[in-house]
Amino acid sequence: MRRMKQRPFWPLMILIILAVAAVVSMQPQKRGTASLTPSNSPERRNQLTVYYLDVGQGDSEFIELPDGRSMLIDAGxxxxxxxxxxxxDTQSIKKIDYLVATHPHADHIGGMPQVVQSIDIGSVYMPKVSATSRTFENLLSSIQKKGLQIQTARAGVTLLDRGDLKAVLVAPVGSGYNDLNQYSAVIKLSYDNTSFLFMGDAGAQSEKEITADVRADVLKVGHHGSDTASTEAFLKRVSPRYAVIEVGKDNSYGHPAESTLKKLRRIGAEIYRTDEDGTIKIQSDGNNITVEEHVPGMEEADASMRPAA
Incomplete structure (x- = not known):
C-alpha cells in the first residue's frame, strides 16, 4: 500500500489564528477598555499645568488645559x-481660549489690553460691573476692536465641561457691591481627582456668599493674602494642600498679612509666594500634583522688552 505523505499542521493553524484575529479586529470595541488608550496617546500624557505668573503686586494665572486649550485669568x-x-509666545501659545478678567482693578486687568491685541482670543468673561478707570476703558476698547463679545461672569456659569475636566464660576453670587473686589470672578477648575480654586480679590463677603463646593487641592489665595479675605471658616471649607499667594516684593500694602499666613499654616497648607518663589508652576495628571518654583520665562520676557543700552 502506498503511504500518503502527511503535510505539516502548523501552517493551517496560523491561517486559522489570523482569520480569527481579523474577525475580532472588525468588532466594535467597548468604551473604557484599555485598548482604546494606547500608552502614547495624548490622553495618557496630557497634563493640567497652571502658571502663577510673577507680575509683582498683581495677579495673573496662565493655564494649559489637558485637551490642548488654554485659559488666562487676569494679566497683572x-x-x-x-x-x-x-x-x-515663548510657550508657543497661539490662542487664549478662555480669557477671564476677575474684576476691574488695574493690578488684575492692566496688562490685558496688550494681551488681547497680541493673540487670538476665544471667549471673554467679566463680571457685570461698571467702572470708569482708564484701564477698564482700554480693556473694553481692545475687546471691541477685535469684535469679541463679553460673557457675564457670575456664580453658576460653566466655562467648560469635558467630564474629567470642568471649570465653573462659583462667584460673584450677588450684585450691587460697594467694593469692586467682591465682584471677583472665582473659578473652580477640576481635573479628575484634583482641583484648583482661583479667588481673584474676593474677600470675606464673597466667601460667605459662596454656596458651591469649594474644596480644592490648590488655592490661589484671595486679595494677595490680605486680612480682608481668607476667613478661617472659608479656608476650612477649601482645605487646600497648597496655597499660592501672588504678591509684590516689599509692597506698601503689607501683603500677605501675617494673620492670613497663620491661618494657612493652621490648616496645614504648604505656602508658595511669587515674591519669594518667582513664577510657580503646578501640574496635575488628574491624580498627582507637582510644584515647581522659580520657573523661567517671565524674567526672559521682561529682559527682551528692555531698550538696548
Whole structure:
C-alpha cells in the first residue's frame, strides 16, 4: 500500500489564528477598555499645568488645559502686558481660549489690553460691573476692536465641561457691591481627582456668599493674602494642600498679612509666594500634583522688552 505523505499542521493553524484575529479586529470595541488608550496617546500624557505668573503686586494665572486649550485669568498691571504676551509666545501659545478678567482693578486687568491685541482670543468673561478707570476703558476698547463679545461672569456659569475636566464660576453670587473686589470672578477648575480654586480679590463677603463646593487641592489665595479675605471658616471649607499667594516684593500694602499666613499654616497648607518663589508652576495628571518654583520665562520676557543700552 502506498503511504500518503502527511503535510505539516502548523501552517493551517496560523491561517486559522489570523482569520480569527481579523474577525475580532472588525468588532466594535467597548468604551473604557484599555485598548482604546494606547500608552502614547495624548490622553495618557496630557497634563493640567497652571502658571502663577510673577507680575509683582498683581495677579495673573496662565493655564494649559489637558485637551490642548488654554485659559488666562487676569494679566497683572499695565506694564505686565507685553511681558505676559512674550511669555505666551515663548510657550508657543497661539490662542487664549478662555480669557477671564476677575474684576476691574488695574493690578488684575492692566496688562490685558496688550494681551488681547497680541493673540487670538476665544471667549471673554467679566463680571457685570461698571467702572470708569482708564484701564477698564482700554480693556473694553481692545475687546471691541477685535469684535469679541463679553460673557457675564457670575456664580453658576460653566466655562467648560469635558467630564474629567470642568471649570465653573462659583462667584460673584450677588450684585450691587460697594467694593469692586467682591465682584471677583472665582473659578473652580477640576481635573479628575484634583482641583484648583482661583479667588481673584474676593474677600470675606464673597466667601460667605459662596454656596458651591469649594474644596480644592490648590488655592490661589484671595486679595494677595490680605486680612480682608481668607476667613478661617472659608479656608476650612477649601482645605487646600497648597496655597499660592501672588504678591509684590516689599509692597506698601503689607501683603500677605501675617494673620492670613497663620491661618494657612493652621490648616496645614504648604505656602508658595511669587515674591519669594518667582513664577510657580503646578501640574496635575488628574491624580498627582507637582510644584515647581522659580520657573523661567517671565524674567526672559521682561529682559527682551528692555531698550538696548
Amino acid at each position: 498691571n499695565p506694564e505686565n502686558g507685553g511681558q505676559i504676551a512674550r511669555f505666551l
